Amino acid sequence: MSTSTHAPSGSGGGGDRATERAGRDRRAGGGEALAGRVLMITENKSVPADRRVWNEARTLAAAGWEVTIVSPAEPGLEQPGREVREGVEIHRFQLHPSAGGVAGYLREYSQAVWRIRGIVRRLAEERRFDVVHASNPPDFLLLAARSARRRGASFVFDHHDLGPELYRTRFADGGRALELAMLAVERLAFRMADVTLASNETYREVALRRGRMRPENVFVVRNGPDLRRFRPTDPDPALRRGRGHLLAYVGVMGPQDGIDHALRALAWLRGRRTDWHAIFAGAGEVMGQMRALASELALDGHVEFAGWLGDRELRSLLSTADVCIAPDPPSPFNDVSTMIKLSEYMAMGRPVVGYDLAESRATAGDAALYADDPEGLGRCLERLLSDPARRERMGALAAERAASDLGWEHAERSLLAAYDRALARSALRAAPAATTA
Numbered sequence: 481m482s483t484s485t486h487a488p489s490g491s492g493g494g495g496d497r498a499t500e501r502a503g504r505d506r507r508a509g510g511g512e513a514l515a516g517r518v519l520m521i522t523e524n525k526s527v528p529a530d531r532r533v534w535n536e537a538r539t540l541a542a543a544g545w546e547v548t549i550v551s552p553a554e555p556g557l558e559q560p561g562r563e564v565r566e567g568v569e570i571h572r573f574q575l576h577p578s579a580g581g582v583a584g585y586l587r588e589y590s591q592a593v594w595r596i597r598g599i600v601r602r603l604a605e606e607r608r609f610d611v612v613h614a615s616n617p618p619d620f621l622l623l624a625a626r627s628a629r630r631r632g633a634s635f636v637f638d639h640h641d642l643g644p645e646l647y648r649t650r651f652a653d654g655g656r657a658l659e660l661a662m663l664a665v666e667r668l669a670f671r672m673a674d675v676t677l678a679s680n681e682t683y684r685e686v687a688l689r690r691g692r693m694r695p696e697n698v699f700v701v702r703n704g705p706d707l708r709r710f711r712p713t714d715p716d717p718a719l720r721r722g723r724g725h726l727l728a729y730v731g732v733m734g735p736q737d738g739i740d741h742a743l744r745a746l747a748w749l750r751g752r753r754t755d756w757h758a759i760f761a762g763a764g765e766v767m768g769q770m771r772a773l774a775s776e777l778a779l780d781g782h783v784e785f786a787g788w789l790g791d792r793e794l795r796s797l798l799s800t801a802d803v804c805i806a807p808d809p810p811s812p813f814n815d816v817s818t819m820i821k822l823s824e825y826m827a828m829g830r831p832v833v834g835y836d837l838a839e840s841r842a843t844a845g846d847a848a849l850y851a852d853d854p855e856g857l858g859r860c861l862e863r864l865l866s867d868p869a870r871r872e873r874m875g876a877l878a879a880e881r882a883a884s885d886l887g888w889e890h891a892e893r894s895l896l897a898a899y900d901r902a903l904a905r906s907a908l909r910a911a912p913a914a915t916t917a
Contacts, residue, residue, distance in 0.1 A: 642816065
């Protein structure tokens with residue numbers, strides 16, 4: 481864990497504001513000043529299931545921040561509206577996710593922003609936040625935190641997804657007007673942000689070019705598992721359901737994620753061999769369609785949809801799998817995005833089969849086999865299932881790359897530096913007011 485410290489006054493300046501914070505923000509009983517208070521906002525996925533947001537929250541809490549998160553509840557799960565977990569305070573709101581289509585997403589996001597805004601206003605009246613940290617999608621979540629901004633909070637935009645590219649991928653026939661609207665909303669997010677977190681260098685370039693952010697206000701915080709917690713466990717042979725091999729997919733099941741490509745690859749593979757079972761862990765708007773497609777492709781009995789798994793079950797699945805699948809097909813969005821499932825597969829020492837995307841190859845390198853179409857994915861799977869020595873070599877390389885480059889501990893330093901910068905920006909805004917007071 482990084483040992484970076486955060487002075488209460490940011491990087492200097494702020495006068496009475498810094499003194500006020502130092503006098504108020506004391507840990508109970510210890511007398512140690514807090515680094516600051518952060519309000520994190522996310523809509524796309526529940527916390528702690530959203531691993532990036534949860535890793536960020538835990539890192540900040542360990543560095544002395546008081547962390548509060550506003551997050552949707554996981555559909556279909558019983559979760560408390562408020563809880564404190566690992567020192568992080570979580571407030572959840574009920575959300576009815578879109579079933580697809582532009583209109584459906586507009587309804588979902590409008591509902592979410594309304595509910596988030598209500599929680600943020602209540603929390604901002606109870607306490608003053610130094611930083612508001614909003615994760616997209618959607619890009620306009622910072623608008624829900626204007627009440628905290630008026631009380632002096634600095635804004636951090638956590639750029640998970642390229643909204644315009646994601647729109648072009650999912651709604652190719654949606655029209656130019658909506659794409660221009662997506663670009664305008666993205667520009668608004670960058671304009672509101674004091675600091676932006678980019679998940680890779682491509683996203684950083686977008687922040688500099690499209691967002692016109694200053695380079696010193698953009699920090700690359702890569703996706704990656706916390707290898708101190710996300711570690712291999714004992715395999716569970718029962719997951720193979722009586723067959724010789726286990727294949728695994730872990731992640732969201734949206735239109736852009738290529739679950740249909742994976743199923744067609746497995747249909748091809750089933751025509752060659754039947755000594756395998758595949759488990760798809762995760763959920764999303766196309767999950768029902770994918771269940772139907774699996775039946776249509778005569779994969780019943782070979783393919784299992786497990787839904788979202790807890791940490792222990794997920795580690796057991798990946799520790800048992802012989803090969804993991806990353807079927808995200810080429811698209812304007814996938815080509816430039818870093819898929820966290822890749823680094824999770826590699827952290828467990830698993831070889832990967834996927835498409836030859838620039839960011840995927842940059843992440844996995846020779847720990848993956850790459851294909852151009854679903855049949856190619858199937859051929860790669862067959863090649864690895866037939867060659868245990870190659871699987872072992874690729875798995876060892878995957879674990880080595882994960883440990884040296886992909887673990888969350890490498891991202892922590894950049895995250896904490898970004899927060900130092902956010903506090904400095906906040907202090908600069910406060911300085912004129914302190915001078916004229």
